[in-house]
Amino acid sequence: MSARGALRVVGAAALALFAALAFTPLAGVLYRVLVPPAPPPEAAPAIVVLGAGVDEGVLTDHSLRRALGGVALFRRGLAPLIVMLGPGRRGRSEAEVRVRLAEELGVPSSALLADPRGSTTRDEARVCWEDLAPRGVRKILLVTGGQHMPRAAALFRRVGFEVVPAPVHDMPSDVDRPEARLEVAHDLLGELLARALGRVAERR
């Protein structure tokens, strides 16, 4: 096959994939296959909210949803402590911004802990263990996005935690809007890549 022919095949495949992901329910189907539904959350000594990004003191959409998810669990009386995670390069860290938000939403300062040291999910599991193990906390309610939960829960279990998954619905899995469908596919692809890279790192 000539180079032009090969490019046409690649182009046709790319267009077909784009059409399938944007204009059919395929992305939602993939989401439901790859993201298992979580059981209702149960009480634990601490809620741990994983980081998802902050830009110059402004939380990203994912970060805000996760922070609010953690606060909602606290308000339901499921745990007496919230650990907010998330680093920051300029200005306040994500963890600090979230703690301030939680305080404004009525969570007492004594029930909040900010730890901005973790840059990856693996780091977050490690620093959380350093924060909570001395307090005797082993069981945690883990708050993150549904697509991120399987990998995150595995990493937190590996450092010694008993994990109760409490995923936030930060991605619509059954939508008609092509842009939202592509966003779901994009986030799933990112998570699958992260899982693959994590496996490669473990083999070293």
Add this chain to the structure above:
Amino acid sequence: MHTAFILLLVGLSTLAAALVARKGARRRLRSAAGKTLETVGLAAVFLLVNAVIGFSLTLLARAVTGAFFSLYLNDDVTILALSALQALLFQWWREPEEG
């Protein structure tokens, strides 16, 4: 609803373009579709190359400096747009000059 609306919109504008196209030009539709597929294929190749280079640079920067550089640096929609531009430029560059 959204999907139907967007497909209708693009279908109508394509139909309008076909109506204003000259008769002779319509015969070249097959060739134009082929070139479009080539350009999309090139954009996909550029996107893949950009991703591989981006991931490699990020991991190299981590190894050399010891500082943390997020792989999410490579997760920006502008890379997709710029890959499409690279493909267009490359495509026009390869085309023989007219006249």
